[in-house]
Amino acid sequence: MRLHWHRRDLRLADNRGLAEAPDSPAGLFVFDDRVLDHAGPPRVVFMLEALERLRAAYRKRGSELLVRYGDPASVLPEMADRYDAEFVSWNRDYSGLANERDDRVANALRDEGVTPQKFHDAICHEPGSITTNAGDPYSVYTYFWKKWRDRPKDEPDPVPELADIGSEADGETPIPTVGDLGFDPPDASVPPAGTDAARERLEAFLEEDVFRYDEARDYPAEGCTSGLSPHLKFGTIGIRELDRRVRETRDAVEGEKRESVVEFRSQLAWREFYTHVLYFNPEVVTENYKTYENGIEWEDDPELLAAWKRGETGYPIVDAGMRQLRTEAFMHNRVRMIVASFLTKDLLIDWRAGYEHFRERLVDHDTANDNGGWQWAASTGTDAQPYFRIFNPMTQGERYDPDGEYIKTYVSELSGVDPEVIHSWHELTPTQRENAAPDYPAPIVDHSERREAALSMFERARGEDS
Template sequence: MRVHWHRRDLRLADNRGLTDAPDRPIGLFVFDDDVLAHAGAPRVEFMLDALEGLRGAYRTRGSELLVRHGDPATVVPRTAAALDADVVSWNRDYSGLARERDERVRTSLDSAGVTPQQVHDAICHEPGSITTNAGDPYSVYTYFWKKWRNREKDEPRSIPELARADPETEPLPSVTDLGFDDPTADVPKAGTDAARELLDAFLEADVYRYGEARDYPAEACTSRLSPHLKFGTIGIREVDERVRKLLDDSVGERRESVAEFRSQLAWREFYAHVLYFNPEVVTANYKTYPNPIEWEDDEALLEAWKRGETGYPIVDAGMRQLREEAFMHNRVRMIVASFLSKDLLIDWRRGYAHFRELLVDHDTANDNGGWQWAASTGTDAQPYFRIFNPMTQGERYDPDAEYITTYVSELDGADPTVIHSWHERTPTERANAAPDYPEPIVEHSQRRERALEMFERARDDNDE
């Protein structure tokens, strides 16, 4: 018998770890306290829902998903021994901490005389397989994308035969059993069926306008697949195959729009490669400057940003969407990240930690890459002198303030021209338009100059 240790592959279909290792598998999931320590309640609830569906899929096929709690380096070999299994398979993870954990498990299995079988599954191409002509990993997305899009992809795998077994297992815990408060956000439905429903609906219509509408949050023209890709409730090969078929069948602007969506799949993979070769970026700047960046880290400003009470409407809408839905539109993620690092001059790591706690789709590689891009500290990052104007961004991408007023109730009924010029209005005009909405906590033009000065000091390689 073989044990398959599930982590970020909570599905049976298109799962290479289940199909590419010998013998029929029985499933195992281990609640690891070291992983849970970095989780947030919305992600845990989504994960538990996905596990419920996965366990049901195993049982429908006469098998079982075992549930255990503890250190995987101890639990995985013990489970294998109890089942008299001679192989344990799992799909590779690419963060530094995950690789350290997996090495400990591999060593423990070797000592127990059990064969560890690690399989490539989570992304289309393993780190190190797409490189520059000199053999180095890419640090610029555009060049990575040109090779990624033309590289042959594996076909999705079918569900394999599973081990016929009914061993004793633990019940699935609740969010509170695991030490979290029940999430206040509306967490989306998890599981492969839910992921496929989202994919079907998106590819039926919205993908054809994705290229022109994806940056407009009120349009909601995104797939919402990110938590499913994070937890692997749907396989990346299945998604990419469906998108490629549409690409082959489309022409003109429709084809360009489908290609734009496919490029976002490549962005996720690009950041996974970056993290694999640079595991330190989780806590350190990817891009180094001669001098430290002098972040100000004002706690009062940080708390106002978290609450969505900055007086910058599109920033506040994004932060409130995050709190209500455990999700934020991607364009707005860039805006709020830029605002934190360039207007409030707060270290990007503080914002990353807040997103990690609240986002249902938090992915270490993708979120870290996005935050460092906005903060001008990452690979292929926004140049430090290009600073988003939050009012201009709101006017450009939410011209009718439809997105803003969905989440900022104090502005409901206010004229969009007033909303988009809130920073320019007099106290009397603000009181008349929306008396309960706060005044701007900083002046953007002044903070922009301070941000430029901050980065120029960091860039100054003069020893004087």
């Protein structure tokens, strides 16, 4: 018999470790305080529902998802002994902390005569398998994408025969509530979790929206996103299953439709690119990827940071994004770039403060992807936005939400205001603002002035390094 330790693979189908290790598996999930310390309430709620769905899938097949609390390095050897398991399998994660934990667990199992088995599962191509001609990991996405795009992809794994331990696990530990784990219920709504929900979302996206993804993905009011990011975060759908369905859709169409599907597929490669970056550079979670940027003189202004978090900056597209985050535990990707640029280039606040807020609030927070996105916006990361290209939040709002539809959805104070007024908010006099929307704040900083300050800040940092 074998135990399979689920972490970010909360599914049975297309699960490499579950399917390919020897012996029939039963599932095991361990609530580890050191992992929960980095969690946020929306993600915990999503994870708990995914675990309920996974347990139901195990039980439907006469098996069980076992649940325990504690340090996996203690829990896994103990459970292997209890169920007389010769093997414990799991799928690899690629952060530095995950690798350290995996090594501790593997050593503890070996000490007890149990064989640990680690599998590559979370992404299509293992770190180190896509490299430059010199054998180095890529730091530029475009070159990575060209090789990723053309590299053959494995087929999804079927659900294996599971261990029949249903009767032995009677009275098994229930799945806890968010309160049981010490979290307050989130203010935001959380989407449905589990493999069925992921597949339903995927099929709905591939039926229509994927064919307009290329032209509509940057316009938040269009809602043209797959909605799969939390499912990829927790592995409620396998990446091979997902990519196969996307390729099948691509191959069934031509022209602009095909190009649009390819554009969506390139976003899967972006996620994988950032995972490779994290694997080879685990320090980027807390440090700038570009070391010459370590001399940046970030400002420490709690009041500006608090206004950004509340969505009360006086820049409508920024505030809409921050309020969407608060109410939905999600933010449209274009708007994520805008609010991140605003924090780092207009407020001159360290990207790490924004990353931590997103980590707490997002249902789809992923260390590699979010860190990559934040460092891209802050011009400190690999293949990042050049420091001298600074988003103008008003221009971005006018370009990507011309009718103010997205802004009005989340900024109620502007719901009855003409789009021209919304997009010229920074130019209005106090009297004009009072007449148009008395409850909406004036801009908390002047973009033009802060742009110059940001340029000076980055140039000083670069000059000190040269």
